[in-house]
Amino acid sequence: MRIGIDLGGTKTEALLIDDKGNELFSKRIPSEQSYQGAINDIANLVNEIENKFSKVKSVGIGMPGAVSPETSLIKGANSTWINGKPFRSDLESKLKRSISLENDANCFALSEAVDGAGKDFQVVFGVIIGTGTGGGIVINKKIHKGKSLSAGEFGHNSLPRSNDNEIKLAKQCYCGLNGCIESFLSGPGFTYIYNKTHSTSLSTVEIVELSKKNDEKALQALESYVDRLARSLSDVINILDPDIVVLGGGMSNIDYIYKNINKVLQKYVFSNEGYTKVLKNVHGDSGGVRGAAWL
Numbered sequence: 001m002r003i004g005i006d007l008g009g010t011k012t013e014a015l016l017i018d019d020k021g022n023e024l025f026s027k028r029i030p031s032e033q034s035y036q037g038a039i040n041d042i043a044n045l046v047n048e049i050e051n052k053f054s055k056v057k058s059v060g061i062g063m064p065g066a067v068s069p070e071t072s073l074i075k076g077a078n079s080t081w082i083n084g085k086p087f088r089s090d091l092e093s094k095l096k097r098s099i100s101l102e103n104d105a106n107c108f109a110l111s112e113a114v115d116g117a118g119k120d121f122q123v124v125f126g127v128i129i130g131t132g133t134g135g136g137i138v139i140n141k142k143i144h145k146g147k148s149l150s151a152g153e154f155g156h157n158s159l160p161r162s163n164d165n166e167i168k169l170a171k172q173c174y175c176g177l178n179g180c181i182e183s184f185l186s187g188p189g190f191t192y193i194y195n196k197t198h199s200t201s202l203s204t205v206e207i208v209e210l211s212k213k214n215d216e217k218a219l220q221a222l223e224s225y226v227d228r229l230a231r232s233l234s235d236v237i238n239i240l241d242p243d244i245v246v247l248g249g250g251m252s253n254i255d256y257i258y259k260n261i262n263k264v265l266q267k268y269v270f271s272n273e274g275y276t277k278v279l280k281n282v283h284g285d286s287g288g289v290r291g292a293a294w295l
């Protein structure tokens, strides 16, 4: 048996699978938004599972950002409280074993490439649109990590084909730059722009519910969101030309996206034939937890 943990900015999820990938147990808890809190959350989940079942073969953890190959400290995480921290060694001493750590979008892409929406394809680009925005590249069922372990991190490219007014809508990104894709496509980015524009304080779920009642402002917000997603993905597609793009993370549950994205994408992708398609995940919005277990 293997345990996978997906450490998100909003929730932390644990999954126990057997060697065939059958899911035996899963649990989601709200994330403690502090460094020690993240370590305690993970340790408590592992202990709970091992007390209920038995000691497992391996523990794999998907988390935002990456372990710096130079310093072994975490870098580039939107859960900023783990940045600059020796997360792996602190977790290993707390859990008294060695663990596997991998970027959460890479875990998600791996899970969908192995036995999810991307299982019949060679090159899969997995996207997490949740608390943050990230991407992972899987080629022939193997993660392409990149030299600085940041391959696929399109969330911190600037929003393509944007104008000054559009850039002014978004909050400055924690990475220090303005106009990052993440500031538009993450869940918090989407609600920030909507609420700032309309002087409201609605959640993503509330905005999506309004759109289903044909509320004009909500529909306009989703239309802009899909257009920005299409522009952002067109840059990735022009360079990587993946066989398939699979969406995960909380925002990937919005059905409006799939009804519109593939058509809008054609406006922006350079090649005019054999388009890369965008699909919804098969293993749920936090499929990364399965990928983490497979590490």
Ligand SMILES: [Zn+2]
Pocket: 155, 156, 173, 174, 175, 176, 177, 180, 182
């Ligand atoms: Zn950024």
